[in-house]
Amino acid sequence: MSLRAFHIVFVTVSTLLFVFLAVWSLAITRNPTGIITVLGVVSAVCALVMPAYGVFFYRKVRNIHI
Secondary structure: OOHHHHHHHHHHHHHHHHHHHHHHHHHHOOOOOHHHHHHHHHHHHHHHHHHHHHHHHHHHHOOOOO
16 A cells, blocks of 8 residues: 555544544533533544545645655
8 A cells, every 4th residue: 555545544534533523522422521522623623624634635646656
């Protein structure tokens, strides 16, 4: 597996983990405290930013043959 493919897989898995963490901390937790709510919001923001970074990375390395 090339470094580029590994990076794309890593970004995809990270995005899925951020989505899971956001759903867990905002919807599933019975007694959310302040830090759990902050964790959920930060995870949701990261879940939105990671795919944008993945697209940016893919466009940047599309023409690089590693």
